[in-house]
Amino acid sequence: MAVSTQIKIILIRFASMFCCSKKSKAIFYHDIHSDQRFTNMSTSVELFKKHIQIIRESGHEIVSKISKETGQIEISFDDAYLGLYCNFNVIKELDIPIQLFVVSSFLEKDNHINKTQLLELNKSDLITISSHTNSHKILSEIDAETCRFELTESKKGLEELLDTEVNSLCFPEGKFNNQTIKIANEVGYEKKYSSLPGFYFDEFTQGVKKRSLVQFAREKEFKAILKGGDHILSLWYKLKHFK
Template sequence: MVLSEQTMLRGWRALAFAGHYSRVEALTDDGLNKVLRYHAVGSGFYDNIDPERLRRDVEYLDAHYELVDLPEVLESSEQKRIALTFDDGYRDFYRNVVPILREYEVPATVFVIADAVEDRSYSHTEQFDCEYMTREELDELVDEELVTVGNHTRSHPRLGELPHEDLEDEIAGAQRRLGSLLDTEIRRFCYPYGSFGERAVELVGETHDFGVFGRGRREPITQSTDPAAIPRINGANPFWEVRWDLSDTATAVGMTLDRFV
């Protein structure tokens, strides 16, 4: 029997609720590292959360885990490591997120769509009239020691559905454009919608140091994780669910369920 994605999501959320409030999540904690993904923070766009919610998240995470830059989650450590990432390059990252990063001295990666930097009328979705960071704001962030700017493709397509001949422009072409516009090396990549195929991952591995995706995947991040395909969990979910997803218990349960679904 093949279950729909929505059915699996509802089932996982019910399991997360039971696991968190029964404290089963705390039974094991071997230090499996995780990456959190966020989108909008205070702008009302996709997966929006309030800035105060993000501040509470960061305060909790900083007190219970080691908050690190993205590459460091691939290294072993005595304490569980968490890295923060933000997709789409919304202007609220500059206005609302960066002050919180500075307040707690926490690093983060923000993934930018190349077309949005040059075309102020651009929007990658019809659902929202998105406001993206300007080139001037991105120039400032390039010099911000806590922030790393990454590549989120040229136009935010589903890479898993693109012909192979279009992947170079969306991945490597966008990397070159962003690097030229911002006068910096762009070495990190994020797959839009969590969609990719084998060739996309190969191309990211050839052109970038790290690639991340996020569609609820629960596999652990270890030193053997492919740097071009690092899984993430959704930080914009209710925080009880985030705490469950961060736990090693959730990872173990999720990996077991994935064998049968």
């Protein structure tokens, strides 16, 4: 484990000693795996189940859309890797709603969920499909016209494929700026998910939600994140992600 990661974990656990919050929070992963791994960002099914157990034992409920100030957790997966499809029985067994952020042009790419599989997942009440742009370009590093294309193309493509409205977006690599927010609002995204740690209703700006990445968190780190221990890294993430 890299030294910077170890320092981060120590800071999160230390900060959580001063937190006792049960405020609602969005958390996210990239994939889950049992035997075959489709990305090095994937979480083992074993660890994922442990997280769900911790969430439930801490008295939180897992919901598809947070509506209460406290006690609710929203779970999302970015990039639509194939492991989620292959292990969807785990999601069903745990009976947890999840939001899947899909990069529309990745639907035919190796190691990713394809259109047929996405249509199959979309039939489940446990899945909400949302946009992660058309081709995963870093939105704060492209011009306005390209950004508008990335956001419009993905929304339109997914809506046509799934025959449902797509109103949420998450930023590739969590990176965004004021231009990104403005265009996302104009294109019609009500909710924009960042990767800045924070509680759900503690928005970065109107409609820009905070989310905590938990994909490799061991038991104690995960418990610390649920309480808001990772908010100590907010400023560092803001400097890295908002440009």
